[in-house]
Amino acid sequence: MSQTIADRSAADSWAEFDRTTSRWGRITMLATIVVMLAGPVILAFQVGFEPLATLGSFLAIASVFGILWFVEPLSYFPILGPASMYQAFMIGNISNKLLPSAIVAQSTIDAKPGTRRGQLTAVLAICGAATTHLLGLLVLVGIFGTLLLRVIPDEVTSTVQVYVLPAVMGGAIVQMVFSNLQLRVLIIAVAVGAVVVFVLTPLFPVIGYFAIVLAVVSTVLLALFLPGGNKHQHAEELEAEDLS
Amino acid sequence: MFTPHTAVDPSSTDILAIANQPYLWVTAVGVFVVIGLQSIIYFRAARKAGPEAGLTRQESIKAYRAGMVASIGPSLAVCLIAITLISVFGTPAVLVRIGLIGSAAYEVGAAGIAANTQDAQLGGDDYTQQIFATSLLAMSLAGAMWMVVTLIATPLLKRGTERLSAGKGATAMAIVPGAALLGAFGTFGLQQIAAGMGPALVTAASALVMAICLFIAKSFNQHWLREWGLGISLLCGLVTGLLLTQAGIA
Numbered sequence: 001m002s003q004t005i006a007d008r009s010a011a012d013s014w015a016e017f018d019r020t021t022s023r024w025g026r027i028t029m030l031a032t033i034v035v036m037l038a039g040p041v042i043l044a045f046q047v048g049f050e051p052l053a054t055l056g057s058f059l060a061i062a063s064v065f066g067i068l069w070f071v072e073p074l075s076y077f078p079i080l081g082p083a084s085m086y087q088a089f090m091i092g093n094i095s096n097k098l099l100p101s102a103i104v105a106q107s108t109i110d111a112k113p114g115t116r117r118g119q120l121t122a123v124l125a126i127c128g129a130a131t132t133h134l135l136g137l138l139v140l141v142g143i144f145g146t147l148l149l150r151v152i153p154d155e156v157t158s159t160v161q162v163y164v165l166p167a168v169m170g171g172a173i174v175q176m177v178f179s180n181l182q183l184r185v186l187i188i189a190v191a192v193g194a195v196v197v198f199v200l201t202p203l204f205p206v207i208g209y210f211a212i213v214l215a216v217v218s219t220v221l222l223a224l225f226l227p228g229g230n231k232h233q234h235a236e237e238l239e240a241e242d243l244s
Numbered sequence: 245m246f247t248p249h250t251a252v253d254p255s256s257t258d259i260l261a262i263a264n265q266p267y268l269w270v271t272a273v274g275v276f277v278v279i280g281l282q283s284i285i286y287f288r289a290a291r292k293a294g295p296e297a298g299l300t301r302q303e304s305i306k307a308y309r310a311g312m313v314a315s316i317g318p319s320l321a322v323c324l325i326a327i328t329l330i331s332v333f334g335t336p337a338v339l340v341r342i343g344l345i346g347s348a349a350y351e352v353g354a355a356g357i358a359a360n361t362q363d364a365q366l367g368g369d370d371y372t373q374q375i376f377a378t379s380l381l382a383m384s385l386a387g388a389m390w391m392v393v394t395l396i397a398t399p400l401l402k403r404g405t406e407r408l409s410a411g412k413g414a415t416a417m418a419i420v421p422g423a424a425l426l427g428a429f430g431t432f433g434l435q436q437i438a439a440g441m442g443p444a445l446v447t448a449a450s451a452l453v454m455a456i457c458l459f460i461a462k463s464f465n466q467h468w469l470r471e472w473g474l475g476i477s478l479l480c481g482l483v484t485g486l487l488l489t490q491a492g493i494a
Binding site: 118 | 252254262265267268270271272274275276278279280281282283285286287289290291292293294295296297298299303304306307308309310311312313314315316317318319320321322323324325326327328330331335336337338339340343344345346347348350353354357358360361362373374377378379380381382383384385386387388389390391392393394395397398399401402418419420421422423424425426427428429430431432433434435436437438439442443444446447448449450451452453454455458467470471473474476477478479480481482484485486489490
């Protein structure tokens with residue numbers, strides 16, 4: 001996109017944003033890894049560190065979840081962009097909290113994903129979501145958690161556990177489609193999703209792990225290369241907005 | 245919060261005696277502080293870059309506030325799930341592992357796997373302090389791998405996209421984020437429908453309520469509904485789920 005942006009200062013200010021978020025994103029993520037591991041490491045040595053049992057457990061977990069270490073960052077990168085990658089993988093709950101928040105924010109101020117305006121909106125929305133979530137966790141779980149554990153009916157808890165994902169997805173999808181209607185891409189996305197979920201996953205259950213990355217990559221490639229896209233016009237609209 | 249040192253007994257099954265020690269609280273709060281600092285740095289950087297990208301100061305605040313409001317529902321749901329796991333992992337570990345970095349599905353799965361590897365059952369009679377400590381370390385190390393891959397892959401992917409967007413690819417690349425988002429959420433949505441009658445009906449209820457919210461927001465100029473719609477549709481979806489469970493339908 002940089003080619004069409006004649007304004008020097010716009011390019012400079014974006015480069016500065018990029019530098020700040022890349023540097024501090026990395027520093028804070030490294031710090032999180034260190035601080036997060038410190039507690040369990042001290043605990044292990046206090047109780048009696050068992051290297052073999054730790055390694056064995058780590059490998060057993062890796063055999064089930066290891067593929068997600070690679071698949072999730074790869075699938076979310078095209079949506080989040082480099083800056084928000086460092087936010088998202090620290091704060092967690094990307095698909096059911098952070099992305100829906102970004103969708104709502106973009107819908108609120110009419111910013112399109114794929115523009116710099118849209119990307120900044122997503123970064124700010126994730127900052128807002130982090131604020132809510134840190135406060136909520138500290139107060140409800142950290143301070144009142146043990147107390148609340150006794151008062152909340154089991155039925156409510158189990159319902160939330162089972163249905164939270166569909167209850168977020170239905171609303172988030174409708175808002176995403178309404179705030180930025182791209183009929184052609186939507187049709188591609190639904191067709192790809194239907195093939196992945198209803199054809200490929202039942203045939204090859206292992207695809208379950210790759211479902212999202214497969215859907216993301218296929219939708220992007222088809223949207224780019226399928227004829228009839230009028231994609232240049234769309235991209236120009238995006239850029240026009242970018243500069244507005 | 246304070247637990248005397250004598251509570252440490254590797255063969256005891258009193259997990260909470262060691263899971264609430266002060267240094268675990270300190271490191272848990274440390275993770276909160278680091279994430280808080282990151283948010284402040286990012287907020288300032290985004291607000292500063294905003295005007296040149298067509299995002300006014302006022303819109304920056306609006307975007308931040310929309311993110312705060314929209315995440316209330318999803319955040320409460322995560323808090324509720326975290327609370328139910330306090331008795332298994334202790335509050336500090338729940339705050340870090342389930343509340344933030346990880347997710348309930350991964351952590352509970354990983355804890356079960358780690359316990360089984362050591363010939364024990366998660367929360368069972370043989371789930372000793374020793375096994376808890378080893379499991380928590382293995383879970384945390386495995387959980388850190390997401391961040392390790394993110395740290396390595398992000399600069400590489402960034403260089404790749406910059407090369408693709410240079411020159412003629414630029415116009416085409418602008419549709420990638422929107423297409424990726426639709427691709428991911430289209431499949432998320434269909435996965436809920438494929439998961440069975442209950443999740444399918446809950447998805448539909450939530451989608452319907454959101455459609456109504458957005459219609460009212462537009463027709464009657466109730467802008468706040470765009471922000472609160474997600475919370476309202478999440479709540480209506482969960483109530484539908486509760487009714488379905490009570491009716492024995494799903």
